[in-house]
Each structure stands twice: as C-alpha cells, then as structure tokens.
Amino acid sequence: MKTILKIQELDRQIRKIKSGVDNSRESKLLVEFTKVMKEGRSFVNNIADVSDEIIKEFNEINRKYEMLIAKSEITAKHKPEMANIDSIGNLVDDANYLTSELAILEQRMRELTDKGAKLLNDYNAAMNKLKDTKAKCDALKDMIAKKNENAMPEIANIEAQIKKLEKQADSAMYEKYKSMLNDNIFPVFVHLKGNRCGGCQMEQSLNFIQKLKQKGMLPCEECRRIILADEQE
Ligand SMILES: [Zn+2]
Structure with missing residues (x-):
C-alpha cells in the first residue's frame, strides 16, 4: 500500500507540473487570443456578406440606370416640330420623370459608394487586427511549447521513479489505481x-x-x- 501511495504522490507532482503549464499566463492569453481570432474571422465573413449585398444593389441600380437612359434616348428621338401639343406634354412629363428617377439613382449610388468605402476600411482594420493576433498566438504557442519542453526532463525523472516503484506495488491494487486514473479520478x-x-x-x-x-x-x-x-x- 505504501508503494502505491508513493506512486500517487509522484503522479501528483507530474500533474502539478503539467497544470502549471496549462494554467500559465501564456496559456490563458492563448485562449483569449484564440477567441479574438474567431470573432475577427466572423466579423470579416460578415463584411464579405454585406459587400456581396452592396454589389448586388449596385448592379440593380446599373440595370435601372441603363433602362432609364434607353428610355430617355427614345424620348429624345421624338422631334418636337412634328409633334402635336399633347405629345409635347407627354414628352415633358417623361423628361421630368426620367430626371427625378435618375437623381434618386444617383443619390443611392453615392450612398452605396460611401458604404463600400467604410466597409473596405473596416475590412482592412479587421484584417490587420487578425494578422496581429495570429502573430501573438504563434508566439504564445512557441512559449508554451518551450515550457512543455523545459518540464520534460523533470517529468521523465519522476516517471522513471514511478517505473521502479511499480515493480514493488501490489499488482491488483495498482491495476485498480490505474483504471481509476483513466476514469479521471485523482x-x-x-x-x-x-x-x-x-x-x-x-x-x-x-x-x-x-x-x-x-x-x-x-x-x-x-x-x-x-x-x-x-x-x-
Ligand atoms: Zn468521497
């Protein structure tokens, strides 16, 4: 029994070393930065969606614009000297209608252009932040790997001590111990x-x-x- 208690004590030391790395400032920062990366990625994806919508609306406006231009060309082909007073009235109405529609489209186009510019700005800022965060994550991963590496000789040393003790331990009891360790009981x-x-x-x-x-x-x-x-x- 004493032997197994000794092994348990050594296992406790190994756990302490490992949890020291897991609970280190670097590991906690890595968790935080990974979260920031995830949020940044979804923000960038969202921008991509919005920009798709802007492009769709832009194309729609373009289509309307071309339609109006085609209409105004037809209107312009009417020769006033050949027309009677009624058709001149219609022409003026058509021209007014076309002018106001074009003004609305131009306004919407300006809004879209502004929105697009702002979006591009946001996108660039988000991408820069992502790049920055990724670099920080990589640096942290290196530091954590280094810590793990530094802990390895000590852990190996303790494991060697356990190996020696295992031979003296009551085998049935030790099997029980190991199976409970596997069930995460410690x-x-x-x-x-x-x-x-x-x-x-x-x-x-x-x-x-x-x-x-x-x-x-x-x-x-x-x-x-x-x-x-x-x-x-
Ligand atoms: Zn209990």
Missing part, C-alpha cells in the same frame, strides 16, 4: 478525515466507518475514491 486513495471522505468531503455513516476500520479501506459511495482507514494529515 487522487484515488484518500484518508479518512474525521468522519469525512478525504476526497469529496462527504460525511460517512458510523456504520461505514466501523466497516472501514475493520477492512482497512473502502470505496467512498459518493466519489468512488478508496478511503484508507488510518487517519493522517
């Missing part, structure tokens, strides 16, 4: 603390504690950790 072995489980702090019944004292160890019904009868720590 620590596996805990001591009874007063009348509570040293893992999940669940209060244990008197009956349970009596049985525990007889058997030396019993799994906690709440967290499945194996509670050791001897009170320590």
Whole structure:
C-alpha cells in the first residue's frame, strides 16, 4: 500500500507540473487570443456578406440606370416640330420623370459608394487586427511549447521513479489505481478525515466507518475514491 501511495504522490507532482503549464499566463492569453481570432474571422465573413449585398444593389441600380437612359434616348428621338401639343406634354412629363428617377439613382449610388468605402476600411482594420493576433498566438504557442519542453526532463525523472516503484506495488491494487486514473479520478486513495471522505468531503455513516476500520479501506459511495482507514494529515 505504501508503494502505491508513493506512486500517487509522484503522479501528483507530474500533474502539478503539467497544470502549471496549462494554467500559465501564456496559456490563458492563448485562449483569449484564440477567441479574438474567431470573432475577427466572423466579423470579416460578415463584411464579405454585406459587400456581396452592396454589389448586388449596385448592379440593380446599373440595370435601372441603363433602362432609364434607353428610355430617355427614345424620348429624345421624338422631334418636337412634328409633334402635336399633347405629345409635347407627354414628352415633358417623361423628361421630368426620367430626371427625378435618375437623381434618386444617383443619390443611392453615392450612398452605396460611401458604404463600400467604410466597409473596405473596416475590412482592412479587421484584417490587420487578425494578422496581429495570429502573430501573438504563434508566439504564445512557441512559449508554451518551450515550457512543455523545459518540464520534460523533470517529468521523465519522476516517471522513471514511478517505473521502479511499480515493480514493488501490489499488482491488483495498482491495476485498480490505474483504471481509476483513466476514469479521471485523482487522487484515488484518500484518508479518512474525521468522519469525512478525504476526497469529496462527504460525511460517512458510523456504520461505514466501523466497516472501514475493520477492512482497512473502502470505496467512498459518493466519489468512488478508496478511503484508507488510518487517519493522517
Ligand atoms: Zn468521497
């Protein structure tokens, strides 16, 4: 039992080193910057959608414009000297209508051009920010990789110690330990603390504690950790 507790202690050290890297300032920044990148990408995609709409509207205006021009050419071909007073009235109405329609189109065209210019500005700013954030992410990834690399010899050293201890450990108990590690339970072995489980702090019944004292160890019904009868720590 002592051997497995030693192994558990060594595993705890490895976990501490690894979580030190995972919880480092660099790792947290990387998570943040990755989020910024994601938001930036969706912003750029949105700009692309809006610019597609602008182009569609622009084409629509162009089509209307050409239609109006064609109409005005037809109107201009009418020779006033050949027309009677009624058709001259119609011509003036047509010309007025065409002029006002063209003015509306021109106004809309100007608005679209302004919108397009602003969009391009936003796009460039967003792309610059993306590039900048990407560079920061890459630098952080390098730093984290470096940290992991620096931690490797220490972890390897601890793992070598575990390897040695494994041979002396009770094999059935050690299998149990490893299978619980695989289920993401750590620590596996805990001591009874007063009348509570040293893992999940669940209060244990008197009956349970009596049985525990007889058997030396019993799994906690709440967290499945194996509670050791001897009170320590
Ligand atoms: Zn428990």
